[in-house]
Structure formats: structure tokens, C-alpha cells
Amino acid sequence: xxxxxxxxxxxxxxxxxxxxxxxxxxxxxxxxxxxxxxxxxxxxxxxxxxxxxxxxxxxxxxxxxxxxxxxxxxxxxxxxxxxxxxxxxxxxxxxxxxxxxxxxxxxxxxxxxxxxxxxxxxxxxxxxxxxxxxxxxxxxxxxxxxxxxxxxxxxxxxxxxxxxxxxxxxxxxxxxxxxxxxxxxxxxxxxxxxxxxxxxxxxxxxxxxxxxxxxxxxxxxxxxxxxxxxxxxxxxxxxxxxxxxxxxxxxxxxxxxxxxxxxxxxxxxxxxxxxxxxxxx
Amino acid sequence: xxxxxxxxxxxxxxxxxxxxxxxxxxxxxxxxxxxxxxxxxxxxxxxxxxxxxxxxxxxxxxxxxxxxxxxxxxxxxxxxxxxxxxxxxxxxxxxxxxxxxxxxxxxxxxxxxxxxxxxxxxxxxxxxxxxxxxxxxxxxxxxxxxxxxxxxxxxxxxxxxxxxxxxxxxxxxxxxxxxxxxxxxxxxxxxxxxxxxxxxxxxxxxxxxxxxxxxxxxxxxxxxxxxxxxxxxxxxxxxxxxxxxxxxxxxxxxxxxxxxxxxxxxxxxxxxxxxxxxxxx
Numbered sequence: 308x309x310x311x312x313x314x315x316x317x318x319x320x321x322x323x324x325x326x327x328x329x330x331x332x333x334x335x336x337x338x339x340x341x342x343x344x345x346x347x348x349x350x351x352x353x354x355x356x357x358x359x360x361x362x363x364x365x366x367x368x369x370x371x372x373x374x375x376x377x378x379x380x381x382x383x384x385x386x387x388x389x390x391x392x393x394x395x396x397x398x399x400x401x402x403x404x405x406x407x408x409x410x411x412x413x414x415x416x417x418x419x420x421x422x423x424x425x426x427x428x429x430x431x432x433x434x435x436x437x438x439x440x441x442x443x444x445x446x447x448x449x450x451x452x453x454x455x456x457x458x459x460x461x462x463x464x465x466x467x468x469x470x471x472x473x474x475x476x477x478x479x480x481x482x483x484x485x486x487x488x489x490x491x492x493x494x495x496x497x498x499x500x501x502x503x504x505x506x507x508x509x510x511x512x513x514x515x516x517x518x519x520x521x522x523x524x525x526x527x528x529x530x531x532x533x534x535x536x537x538x539x540x541x542x543x544x545x546x547x548x549x550x551x552x553x554x555x556x557x558x559x560x561x562x563x564x565x566x567x568x569x570x571x572x573x574x575x576x577x578x579x580x581x582x583x584x585x586x587x588x
Numbered sequence: 589x590x591x592x593x594x595x596x597x598x599x600x601x602x603x604x605x606x607x608x609x610x611x612x613x614x615x616x617x618x619x620x621x622x623x624x625x626x627x628x629x630x631x632x633x634x635x636x637x638x639x640x641x642x643x644x645x646x647x648x649x650x651x652x653x654x655x656x657x658x659x660x661x662x663x664x665x666x667x668x669x670x671x672x673x674x675x676x677x678x679x680x681x682x683x684x685x686x687x688x689x690x691x692x693x694x695x696x697x698x699x700x701x702x703x704x705x706x707x708x709x710x711x712x713x714x715x716x717x718x719x720x721x722x723x724x725x726x727x728x729x730x731x732x733x734x735x736x737x738x739x740x741x742x743x744x745x746x747x748x749x750x751x752x753x754x755x756x757x758x759x760x761x762x763x764x765x766x767x768x769x770x771x772x773x774x775x776x777x778x779x780x781x782x783x784x785x786x787x788x789x790x791x792x793x794x795x796x797x798x799x800x801x802x803x804x805x806x807x808x809x810x811x812x813x814x815x816x817x818x819x820x821x822x823x824x825x826x827x828x829x830x831x832x833x834x835x836x837x838x839x840x841x842x843x844x845x846x847x848x849x850x851x852x853x854x855x856x857x858x859x860x861x862x863x864x865x866x867x868x869x
Contacts, residue, residue, distance in 0.1 A: 312614065315621045316604055319597035319628075326593075333593065333633075340596045340628055347600075347625030352618060 308550045311569045314356050315347050318363055325367040325493065329376035339370045356569070357521025357551040364492045364520065375491040377466075384419055384467035384494070385503050387429065392505075395433070395474055407446060409478035410562065411436050414581050416471025417464060417545050417564045419494070436564070442580035445588045449560050452585075456540035458482040461510070462522050462552075463496040464545030464563075469504035472544065476509055483510035484534065490518040495547070521547030524555075546570045552586075559586040589831045592850045595637050596628050599644055606648040606774065610657035620651045637850070638802025638832040645773045645801065656772040658747075665700055665748035665775070666784050668710065676714070676755055687734075688727060690759035691843065692717050695862050697752025698745060698826050698845045700775070717845070723861035726869045730841050733866075737821035739763040742791070743803050743833075744777040745826030745844075750785035753825065757790055764791035765815065771799040776828070802828030805836075827851045833867075840867040 322343040326336040343363055350359050368374050395412050402408035415436035419429060453459070459481050463469055469485075476483050485506050487496045496504075501512045516528025522543070524532060535541070541559040543552055549561050549570060561584045565571035571578045603624040607617040624644055631640050649655050676693050683689035696717035700710065734740070740762050744750055750766075757764050766787050768777045777785075782793045797809025803824070805813060816822070822840040824833055830842050830851060842865045846852035852859045 312604055312608075312617055312621065315618075315625065316597050316600035319600050319625075323593055323597055336593055337596075337633060340593065342629075344596070344600075344625035344628030348622035352614075 308355055308553045308570070308573050310350060310352050310354055310356050310359065311572070313567075313569050314359070315350070317356075317567070317569075318347065318350075318359055319343055321360070321493075322363050322367060325364060325376050326371060328380070329367055329371035329373035332371070335371050339367060342366055342370065355521065355523065355550045357519050357547045358523050358526075360521065360547065361492065361517070361519035361523065361526060365518070377491065377494040381466040381494050381500055382503075384465075385470065385500060388416070388419075388467040388470035388504070391429070391433070392470055392474070395471070398437070399474060399478065406450065406478045408437065409475040410446070410449075410583065411581075413468075413471045413475035413544070414562050414564055414583070416468035417562070418566070419465045419467045436581055439581055441583055442565075442576040443574065443582040443584045445560065445585035446583055448585045448588060449583060452540055452558065452560075453479060453481065456481060458484065458538075458540070460484050460486065460534060460538035460541045462486045462515070462541065462543045462548045463501060464548060465494050466496045466500035467494075467504070468544065469496050469501050469506055473505055473509060476506075481540075484538075485510040485512045486515050486522070486531065487512060488518060488520075489514045489516045489528070492518050492520045495520050519547070519551065521545075521549075521551035523551045549574075555586065557586070560584065561586065589636055589834045589851070589854050591631060591633050591635055591637055591640065592853070594848075594850050595640070596631070598637075598848070598850075599628065599631075599640060600624055602641070602774075603644050603648060606645060606657050607652060609661070610648055610652035610654035613652070616652050620648060623647055623651065636802065636804065636831045638800050638828045639804050639807075641802065641828065642773065642798070642800035642804065642807060646799070658772065658775040662747040662775050662781055663784075665746075666751065666781060669697070669700075669748040669751035669785070672710070672714070673751055673755070676752070679718070680755060680759065687731065687759045689718065690756040691727070691730075691864065692862075694749075694752045694756035694825070695843050695845055695864070697749035698843070699847070700746045700748045717862055720862055722864055723846075723857035724855065724863040724865045726841065726866035727864055729866045729869060730864060733821055733839065733841075734760060734762065737762060739765065739819075739821070741765050741767065741815060741819040741822045743767045743796070743822065743824045743829045744782060745829060746775050747777045747781035748775075748785070749825065750777050750782050750787055754786055754790060757787075762821075765819075766791040766793045767796050767803070767812065768793060769799060769801075770795040770797045770809070773799050773801045776801050800828075800832065802826075802830075802832035804832045830855075836867065838867070841865065842867065 326339045399405045399408045415433040418432045515531040517526040607620045680686045680689045696714040699713045796812040798807040
């Protein structure tokens with residue numbers, strides 16, 4: 308996905324939010340805003356917002372000397388999600404279509420996004436997403452492809468969301484390679500987060516090599532790219548991965564909640580809508 | 589009022605909104621965002637947001653070659669407000685305290701602000717503001733001062749808001765000098781707008797000499813400044829005038845609805861609150 312005009316003020320807003328978490332020093336945050344403001348002219352409209360996110364969050368860490376501003380928030384959210392896990396497993400077990408319910412839960416987890424605007428209440432979100440109609444649903448194709456897939460490449464998004472991904476992975480009953488960011492960026496999942504969420508026993512956790520808030524292939528390591536181009540079934544969670552990969556020609560299913568007007572418009576849906584989209588459909 | 593960190597992303601958002609009204613050319617708008625982004629580092633935290641607003645809206649006009657992007661919107665809103673005028677006059681006539689009701693209506697008109705975020709529905713707004721308790725109310729002092737004032741200097745804010753100001757001015761029953769911007773900026777009132785709103789028969793309409801979206805004294809003409817420093821009773825409408833004048837030592841009453849988190853925080857009220865504040869109370 309390209310950068311839209313609305314993304315430019317949003318880059319400043321993201322820098323401000325992250326800067327405030329990273330430091331209490333207003334002078335540092337002002338410098339951060341000055342530098343991100345100056346960067347705007349170097350961000351071509353053709354690049355994906357996730358590419359720019361990488362540069363912005365690097366700048367946050369550089370100026371505030373805080374490599375992981377979201378560390379505590381991530382830990383708190385993972386802890387909270389783990390507390391919800393047993394109840395969610397029950398909901399899945401009692402549902403008519405456990406795979407679909409697990410999939411909805413994995414999408415509900417996508418709301419734990421601290422890069423996008425707005426507040427969230429995860430319990431309310433789960434209730435909502437369990438009932439909400441999909442704005443785009445390629446579930447039948449998904450189910451069919453999954454049946455024939457030998458393995459799944461699962462591109463993770465946010466840290467606590469991994470707990471919800473676990474529930475979907477347990478229902479898919481296929482070998483899964485679970486892909487995380489190489490270094491902390493916003494509240495995106497790193498190896499450490501995925502292991503805390505319990506993905507270690509369930510999947511092979513690998514890093515994509517990137518520190519972008521999305522799977523920006525140019526910034527990924529060779530090993531991951533080989534895996535990506537070889538995979539026959541890819542699940543891409545969240546806006547950041549969508550932004551980075553929406554133009555690819557690979558067998559990708561995007562699962563996300565549209566949390567900003569730009570991503571929603573690119574998908575042709577409304578803000579708040581949930582989607583399961585086959586990139587080739 | 590100083591500039592807060594939240595103002596910096598907002599400057600970009602304002603440029604984007606105005607740019608979109610001024611032109612359909614995305615390349616021009618991108619250039620505008622680039623330039624405003626680059627300006628951020630030159631905006632000291634000590635300056636008032638209204639000072640920066642002036643530079644931003646000048647940049648909008650310069651890059652898009654459109655000196656008045658809000659012209660049509662202003663005309664439409666004035667027309668709409670004039671349609672509401674007779675009904676509002678009736679409400680004032682039938683109320684227990686016509687001055688207070690007129691004052692509330694003048695504040696309701698302040699919602700027609702296209703520089704601040706959010707949508708508005710003027711009919712709903714009037715209903716709401718007629719009932720809503722003031723978060724800050726120096727009405728008693730206001731009434732007392734008004735009684736003793738020989739004349740009123742009334743600093744206008746937005747174009748269509750002038751129709752609502754008219755209702756207050758009619759109830760005040762004092763000679764009024766009605767102060768507008770020298771040139772169009774956002775949807776702020778110019779002489780032309782004030783005359784369309786009917787202020788010509790009711791008051792002496794003068795320009796402050798500024799093209800800032802607020803009475804930034806350094807940018808006002810000598811004649812206005814003389815008037816300002818001589819006035820014994822000043823009404824300042826809206827956020828922009830508050831931003832520019834909150835640090836002054838003059839007999840000013842601020843009337844506004846707090847439409848952004850920054851102005852609300854500076855006043856110690858919540859977003860959406862209405863205030864009538866004596867600067868000296």
C-alpha cells in the first residue's frame with residue numbers, strides 16, 4: 308500500500324505518542340517532532356507507511372536513547388491476554404465452527420495496536436468481533452487452501468495479539484512458522500514476546516529480520532525472504548503487514564481490523580471493519 | 589497560550605485540511621505538507637499556536653495559489669446561520685435571562701470552526717449549549733462590567749459565528765466595535781463576512797490588521813492596537829483569540845467552546861466545555 312496524504316500528519320502523531328512513552332523530556336520530544344517533520348519531504352508517496360514507520364521509530368529510539376518504549380505496555384498486555392486465554396479456548400470449543408471462531412478471536416487481538424489512533428477495550432472487542440459480520444470474507448477459500456497446505460507461514464503483528472494467534476494456530480492443526488520482528492518497534496511482537504505468549508511450544512518462531520512495523524521485504528533478512536517466497540500458505544496479521552505486502556504476488560491471507568481511515572479506504576471498507584482477504588481473490 | 593507538543597501534528601493536519609479545500613492537486617498538497625513539516629523546527633514552544641496558524645495558512649495560499657480556500661464554506665455557513673436567526677431571537681425574547689441566553693447562543697456559534705478537529709451540527713449545538721452548564725462562568729462579573737462599560741470591543745472569530753454574535757450584541761445594548769481579520773484565514777470573519785452577517789447596521793466593523801487566525805498583537809495594525817489598549821471592556825471569541833491573548837493584562841472576557849485538548853487543558857476544562865472567563869478572575 309502506498310502512502311496517502313493523511314499518513315503524513317499521522318507520522319507526527321505516532322512520533323509524539325512513542326516519544327511520550329520513551330521519555331518525559333519535552334525538549335527531546337520537541338526535537339523528535341522537528342526531525343520527523345523535516346523527514347516528511349523525503350518520504351515518497353509510493354513508499355509504504357510501514358517503511359516510514361521503521362524510520363520514525365528508529366528516530367524515537369535514537370533521540371530518546373530508549374530502544375523499547377513500549378516494553379512495559381507489551382508485558383502488561385501479554386499478561387492480560389494470557390488471563391483471557393482459558394475462557395477463549397472454551398468459547399472456541401463450544402462453537403459450531405471452531406476454526407472460524409478462532410479466526411475471529413485472532414482478529415480481535417489485532418485491536419491491541421498502539422501505533423494506530425484510538426483506545427481499545429480487549430474484552431469488549433472480543434465480544435464485538437465474535438458477532439460482527441466480515442466486510443471482506445474469503446473464509447471458504449481460506450479453509451480450502453488450509454486443508455491442502457503442508458505448512459503455514461504466520462506473520463505476527465502485535466505482542467499480546469500472539470496469545471490470540473495461538474488459539475487460531477491450535478485450531479489450524481498444521482505446522483506453523485511464526486514470524487516476529489527482529490527488534491522492538493511500537494508494540495509489535497519480537498521473539499521474546501512470542502515466547503512469553505506461549506508460541507514456542509506450538510510453532511517455530513523465527514525473525515523476519517526487520518525492525519519495521521510491518522514485513523517490509525527490503526528490510527528483511529535473506530533467510531526469511533527465502534521462506535516467504537517458498538511458502539504456499541501465508542497468514543498476514545494486522546495493518547503494518549498489510550501495508551508492506553498488499554502489492555505482493557504470493558498466496559497471502561490478510562487478517563485485520565481496519566483501524567485507520569487510510570487502510571480502510573485502501574481495502575474499500577469502513578474504519579472498524581474486520582476482514583479476511585485472499586490477496587488473489 | 590504557548591504551543592504544546594500536541595499542536596505540532598495538528599499543524600500538519602490543519603495544512604492538510606486547508607490544502608484539500610484549496611486544491612485537488614495532490615502534488616501541491618504533498619509539497620505543502622513537506623514545507624509545513626520542515627517549518628516545525630522553527631516554531632518555538634513559547635509562541636502561540638495562532639501565530640503559527642498564520643504562517644501555515646499563508647503557506648497554503650502561496651503553494652495552492654488560492655487566497656481563500658474557505659470562501660464557499662463560509663458563504664454557505666453564513667447563509668445557514670441567517671436562516672436560524674429569527675428562531676434564535678424568539679428563544680432569547682422568551683427566556684428568563686435574555687442576556688445570558690444570547691451569550692450562550694454566541695458561544696454555540698463558536699462551534700463553526702473549521703481549523704479545529706471534528707464535525708459539527710449547528711442546530712444540535714445550539715440546543716446543547718442552551719442547556720449545558722458552564723465549566724467556567726464569570727457571568728456575574730461580566731454583567732456588572734458590562735453595565736458600567738461605555739462601549740465594547742468585540743473580537744470576532746469565525747464568519748458564520750458573527751450572526752450569533754449579532755444576537756448577543758443586540759442584547760448588550762452598548763456601542764460595539766466589531767473586530768475582524770484583515771485577510772481571509774481559515775473560516776475566520778473578514779469585513780465582508782461581518783457585513784453579510786448583518787453587523788454593519790449594528791456596530792462599527794474594523795479590521796485588526798492581522799491575517800493570523802487569532803488576534804496576535806504583533807501582527808495587528810497600529811490603529812487596532814491603540815483601540816485594544818484603550819478599551820475598558822473586551823469580548824474575545826473563540827480559541828484563536830484565546831491562544832493569542834490569554835497572557836495579556838487587559839479587561840478581556842473569553843467566550844468559547846474548548847474544541848481541542850490543548851486549549852481545554854490550558855483552561856483546566858474538558859474538551860466540549862463552554863466557558864465565559866474573565867481574564868482577571
